[in-house]
Amino acid sequence: MSRIEPSYEVVVVGARAAGAATAYLLARHGLRVLLVDRGRYGTDTLSTHALMRGGVLQLTRWGLLDEIIAAGTPAVRRTTFRYADDLVPITLKESHGVEALYAPRRTILDPILVDAAAAAGADVRFGIALTGVARDRHGTVTGITGRARDGETVRVAARIVVGADGIRSTVAEAVDAPYERVGRSVAAVTYGYWTGLETDGYEWNFRPDAASGVVPTNAGQACVFASASPRRIGRGGLGPLTRIVAETPGDLTTRLAAAGPPAALRTFTGRPGYMRRAWGNGWALVGDAGYYKDPLGAHGLTDALRDAELLARGIVAVLRDGAGERDALSGYQAIRDALSTALFDVTDVIAGHRWTDAEIPGLLLQLNTSMADELETLAALPPLPALLHVPC
Numbered sequence: 382m383s384r385i386e387p388s389y390e391v392v393v394v395g396a397r398a399a400g401a402a403t404a405y406l407l408a409r410h411g412l413r414v415l416l417v418d419r420g421r422y423g424t425d426t427l428s429t430h431a432l433m434r435g436g437v438l439q440l441t442r443w444g445l446l447d448e449i450i451a452a453g454t455p456a457v458r459r460t461t462f463r464y465a466d467d468l469v470p471i472t473l474k475e476s477h478g479v480e481a482l483y484a485p486r487r488t489i490l491d492p493i494l495v496d497a498a499a500a501a502g503a504d505v506r507f508g509i510a511l512t513g514v515a516r517d518r519h520g521t522v523t524g525i526t527g528r529a530r531d532g533e534t535v536r537v538a539a540r541i542v543v544g545a546d547g548i549r550s551t552v553a554e555a556v557d558a559p560y561e562r563v564g565r566s567v568a569a570v571t572y573g574y575w576t577g578l579e580t581d582g583y584e585w586n587f588r589p590d591a592a593s594g595v596v597p598t599n600a601g602q603a604c605v606f607a608s609a610s611p612r613r614i615g616r617g618g619l620g621p622l623t624r625i626v627a628e629t630p631g632d633l634t635t636r637l638a639a640a641g642p643p644a645a646l647r648t649f650t651g652r653p654g655y656m657r658r659a660w661g662n663g664w665a666l667v668g669d670a671g672y673y674k675d676p677l678g679a680h681g682l683t684d685a686l687r688d689a690e691l692l693a694r695g696i697v698a699v700l701r702d703g704a705g706e707r708d709a710l711s712g713y714q715a716i717r718d719a720l721s722t723a724l725f726d727v728t729d730v731i732a733g734h735r736w737t738d739a740e741i742p743g744l745l746l747q748l749n750t751s752m753a754d755e756l757e758t759l760a761a762l763p764p765l766p767a768l769l770h771v772p773c
């Protein structure tokens with residue numbers, strides 16, 4: 382069986398940070414948008430979820446931060462770095478309206494973005510897995526082919542298809558988006574949620590081949606992670622995590638012992654970072670589909686929210702303002718790359734876990750400098766239009 386859906390101006394594949402945010406912004410500009418995902422609404426995913434300033438700025442600018450706070454996400458006003466001999470506490474100062482950081486669980490962040498997309502007028506369908514893209518005789522992408530849960534084939538025509546379908550992006554494979562930069566490092570991470578852990582903010586602890594951290598989140602829980610070479614993490618779990626935490630500086634081991642441990646831990650075995658070409662005729666990539674770096678830099682979500690807006694602005698310029706597709710989408714990629722390349726490279730070095738105690742503070746400083754550039758660029762973007770569609 383095969384069914385043909387009405388056509389859309391944009392189909393976005395992947396309904397989490399990058400895709401739901403892109404669909405929200407496009408719908409907010411009055412475009413006809415379909416957002417599809419093969420998964421289920423509101424589910425968790427393999428990811429810790431510390432937002433950096435740029436991510437919080439985006440949620441604030443889009444009018445969604447209040448919902449994150451209302452969901453009980455604690456404000457993070459302090460970040461503490463620990464190296465071999467140093468403890469560096471940093472109290473967050475207000476900048477561009479960002480007074481605190483937040484680390485909402487993905488079961489909170491992603492549905493808020495999906496709901497915002499729907500409220501702005503996007504059609505949202507879960508349970509549709511993209512299987513391929515349709516092309517015209519010139520090779521321009523003209524829509525998608527997918528499979529619904531009932532096995533039915535779904536075809537949707539679209540002027541532009543956006544791949545926001547994560548690190549194993551089917552869209553990126555279908556359009557054969559070339560890799561333009563590939564990292565050399567692979568780190569693994571294992572993490573879980575402790576209840577009642579004593580902490581006063583984000584914590585990042587670094588020793589060679591042993592990094593750990595704390596990310597306070599919803600429901601009185603704190604996400605605790607350990608990152609190291611895949612050989613050290615192995616299949617992950619409490620054993621590797623507590624061994625690595627014990628090697629990192631600070632008293633986290635003692636505090637973990639006094640807190641409620643997780644029922645289960647999750648483990649990511651790692652993969653090298655990459656930057657793929659982000660656009661072509663009739664298609665674009667956003668979020669991890671086009672640009673992925675190791676989670677130890679805690680920047681994937683912030684970049685996904687950043688690039689959702691950069692891409693949405695490019696697509697609006699094409700479909701509403703008559704800009705050339707090549708100019709607008711290559712412009713999107715140019716800004717993405719300008720803001721990302723230094724961050725990508727330093728994250729790759731940090732994820733390599735081959736630095737010394739003396740080198741890691743300088744590497745983290747480089748990471749911080751890249752984030753500052755990103756923040757300035759986002760803060761300088763013109764305001765978005767008011768929500769056009771009011772749901773009944």
Ligand SMILES: Cc1cc2nc3c(=O)[nH]c(=O)nc-3n(C[C@H](O)[C@H](O)[C@H](O)COP(=O)(O)OP(=O)(O)OC[C@H]3O[C@@H](n4cnc5c(N)ncnc54)[C@H](O)[C@@H]3O)c2cc1C
Nearest residue numbers: 395398399419428429430431511546547668669676681682
């Ligand atoms: C262990 C770990 C820890 C992390 N910690 C942090 C952190 O602390 N801070 C941070 O900022 N970032 C972190 N990241 C990175 C962050 O998780 C990603 O950058 C972010 O999830 C990217 O969002 P996305 O929307 O691009 O993709 P995803 O969140 O991967 O969403 C992709 C969506 O596409 C859907 N999809 C996939 N294929 C198809 C298909 N064929 N058809 C339809 N739908 C499809 C999936 O179901 C999924 O819902 C971490 C990542 C990992 C792995």
